[in-house]
Amino acid sequence: MTAFVRFWGTRGSIPTPGNSTRKYGGNTSCVELSIDDVLFICDGGTGLRELGVDLGYRSSDPVEAHMFFSHTHWDHIQGFPFFMPAYAPSSKLFVYENAEGDDRVHRLLLGQMRSEYFPVDFSDLGSQIIPSHLGRGEKSIEGVVVRHFEQRHPGRSFAYSFEKSGKKVVYATDNEIDLTLGNKDEVIARPEEPRQIPEEFVRFCADADLLIADGQYTDEEYPKKVGWGHARATTVLDLAVQARAKQLAIFHHDPMHSDSNTEEKLKTCRTRAQQADSDLVVFGAREGLVLKL
Numbered sequence: 001m002t003a004f005v006r007f008w009g010t011r012g013s014i015p016t017p018g019n020s021t022r023k024y025g026g027n028t029s030c031v032e033l034s035i036d037d038v039l040f041i042c043d044g045g046t047g048l049r050e051l052g053v054d055l056g057y058r059s060s061d062p063v064e065a066h067m068f069f070s071h072t073h074w075d076h077i078q079g080f081p082f083f084m085p086a087y088a089p090s091s092k093l094f095v096y097e098n099a100e101g102d103d104r105v106h107r108l109l110l111g112q113m114r115s116e117y118f119p120v121d122f123s124d125l126g127s128q129i130i131p132s133h134l135g136r137g138e139k140s141i142e143g144v145v146v147r148h149f150e151q152r153h154p155g156r157s158f159a160y161s162f163e164k165s166g167k168k169v170v171y172a173t174d175n176e177i178d179l180t181l182g183n184k185d186e187v188i189a190r191p192e193e194p195r196q197i198p199e200e201f202v203r204f205c206a207d208a209d210l211l212i213a214d215g216q217y218t219d220e221e222y223p224k225k226v227g228w229g230h231a232r233a234t235t236v237l238d239l240a241v242q243a244r245a246k247q248l249a250i251f252h253h254d255p256m257h258s259d260s261n262t263e264e265k266l267k268t269c270r271t272r273a274q275q276a277d278s279d280l281v282v283f284g285a286r287e288g289l290v291l292k293l
Helices: 047-058 104-111 184-189 199-205 233-242 259-275
Strands: 003-009 030-035 038-042 064-068 092-097 128-133 138-141 144-151 157-164 167-172 210-214 247-251 281-284 290-292
Touching: 003 047, 003 167, 030 047, 030 157, 030 167, 038 144, 092 104, 144 199, 157 199, 167 199, 199 233, 210 233, 233 247, 233 259, 247 259, 259 281
Parallel strands: 038 064, 064 092, 092 128, 167 210, 210 247, 247 281
Antiparallel strands: 003 030, 003 290, 030 038, 138 144, 144 157, 157 167
16 A cells, blocks of 8 residues: 655644745645545645645646545635636546535535635536535545544534555544543643543544644643634644554644744643653644655
8 A cells, every 4th residue: 555645734724924934834724645546635725726736747637536624614625716626627526525415515615616705606617526425424435444523613623534454544633622621621720731532532543643633722822712623732642642643743733833833832742742651753744744654
């Protein structure tokens, strides 16, 4: 099996181009996963535009992609109208809902391309946009088993796992894990103590070769952001340790965080992993980074 992951957008909430975000990137959420030449795309933030351009450079062959959206907030769909394969008649784009009969993703992708917001109508896209779904929560797509898990986020959000031949990647962004831990005041008051993550979510992420997870806030920032739908990076670290993940990519960087702020957050997470006597590899998701599994 040949598999690689490439980060095209790693920022949360709003694009943040500029010198202070040059290392980790300013485009919003988009991750490419290729498994035996089957293309999976997680989220369609502004990074999706650059992925589309790159696909055109790679090959003249028609693009066939399986697209999964964690949710439909703007920073996760706003790149779709600029995704060049969507305009090519030879392209096939499978857009997945999480249940049969659901049309939420398709409806909101269409809605953001109304004339009030965008000059090109959804109906003018030339590609084949094929609605699909994960049925009861699991589906085999060309030999890759895809599962989903509902997360804690305003308006709902879903994590996805991709498995084949003993390899597993989990994409879990926009999830306020801290609100699932019980007494939030007690958890916030003792940031140094390990947090017991709900068992069901630990099982979903268990033994991941790569866990890509939203760790937007520091311990100091989070008390003012409770209910906003994002986790502390240290909580995500505890999840990865308890799930026995091999690598953790801290993702969905705060738009107010510079590269140096992100480095400090990562340093705190690595120290916490050492204190837990874990050999987990911790790094920051970075635009352009390619990982081979």
